[in-house]
Amino acid sequence: MITPQEFARRRRDLMAMMSANSIAILTAAPERVRSRDTYFPYRQDSDFQYLCGFPEPEAVMVLLPKRPQGEFILFCRERDRSREIWDGYRAGPEGAREGYGADDAFPITDIDDILPGLLEGRDRVYYALGRNRSFDGQLLDWIEGIRARARTGAVAPDEFVDLDHLLHEMRLFKSAKELSLMRKAGAISARAHCRAMQAAHPGMYEYQLQAEIEHAFATEGARHPAYGSIVGGGDNACVLHYVENGAQLQDDKLVLIDAGCEYQHYAADITRTFPVNGRFSGPQKALYEVVLEAQRAAIEAVRAGNHWDEPHKATVRVITAGLVELGLLKGEVEELIAKGAYTDFYMHRAGHWLGMDVHDVGDYKVDGQWRLLEPGMVMTVEPGIYVAPDNRKVANKWRGIGIRIEDDVAITRKGTEVLTGDVPKTIADIEHLMAS
Ligand code: GLY
Ligand code: MN
Ligand code: MN
Secondary structure, three states: OOOHHHHHHHHHHHHHHOOOOEEEEEEOOOOOEEEOOEEOOOOOOHHHHHHHOOOOOOOEEEEOOOOOOOOEEEEEOOOOHHHHHHHOOOOHHHHHHHHHOOOEEEEHHHHHHHHHHHHOOOOEEEOOOOOOHHHHHHHHHHHHHHHHOHHHOOOOOOEEEOHHHHHHHHHHOOOHHHHHHHHHHHHHHHHHHHHHHHHOOOOOEHHHHHHHHHHHHHHOOOOEEOOOOEEEEHHHHHOOOOOOOOOEOOOOOEEEEEEOEEEOOEEOOEEEEEEOOOOOOHHHHHHHHHHHHHHHHHHHHOOOOOEOHHHHHHHHHHHHHHHHHHOOOOOOHHHHHHHOHHHHOOOOOOOOEOOOOOOOOOOOEEOOEEOEOOOOOEEEEOOEEEOOOOOOOOOHHHOOOEEEOEEEEEEOOOOEEEOOOOOOOOHHHHHHHHHO
16 A cells, blocks of 8 residues: 555645646546436546545545645545445545545535635636546636735736646656555456466457456456456457457467556556467467567666666567568568568567656657656566468468467566566466466
8 A cells, every 4th residue: 555655745846847826726536427316336537646645426535735824735525424324435535635645625615715715816827737637617716716815915826837747757756665665556457367367278268358457456456457358369460459258269369468456556568478278389379479479579678777768679570570470571670670670569668657647747858859768667568460361461370360469568777577477478378377
């Protein structure tokens, strides 16, 4: 668990970067309807969670650096005996103060009366405009209200600054505690993939493998996947974000599983591709080895001091050379790379930042240049080759093969740490586990 001290440190660090006489405002994630009056499982907004850990919807947090009467104010739902009997417990303002470090807390229904007073006289507002349209409107109304009282001496903030800029840079660098949670998310997800490999057999449905994976997540306390689990048998592996997971697995085909759990708000993101019947065929093996080699080369290139694009470039080189060698591409490797010929088979990037969100926040470029990798960053490495089932330019035996191999890599002071290494990825190790 992230401790109250760590939440407090994050707020302190953010406030230290905010300008004098400013205010930051963040809103909790809204609840979302799944069907009429039932909701999707609630998940707090990552920015909001990062700064206070308050788990409820209908909440607003306000940071006021150097305000003598208190720097952290939380608006939240009041306790309500009848609502709590129906819908579950609420912290209430008192619980927000006692359990979440708020210097002061008020019912969310009072925000109209209180927040304008906190905005008045502040020069600058840090806020992520555009993410919560109805709150954007409320905020602008409050500012308007202050402006309308200018003749009484009221001074409205005159500058809006995107909060994401400061906050997402903080989130990009993981603390020791965050890294330990991500290590755990990685380990649970790795065990889940092993379970799926052992359970797979021809005739099974994709959703049954999904159930094996998600059972393993939940059993270990990771109650939700970090994103919609992808289980694609045969041709379906060529659909990058395939989430239908409804088809039956065929004997001589591969199955691609891209699934990771969320553990205490931190994501894992693993892909493995393996034969449904436990034995790779010749063409499957050949393409698999290319992807595996590309992934190895990319993980090598994940190193403090290298720039963000180097792992990707490593994958492009290995994949292009491999496709030429196997005859799926024809020509000079350098020329094919320059032309982007590989994008018929490899159409995504080699990875992304990973953290509280699966495609985590943080800039990939700084001042127009790919940013340098630094300790504390965590990223995925996930090259793939996908031969469209209708690709008439290649021999029939390659068509409909989709392969991706994905691991999560942390950059540390000592080098790198693969957080998801506990699930096999060589052909021999996969076949061995599946036979056991
Ligand atoms: N699971 C989404 C991704 O790998 O980026
Ligand atoms: Mn990924
Ligand atoms: Mn993935």
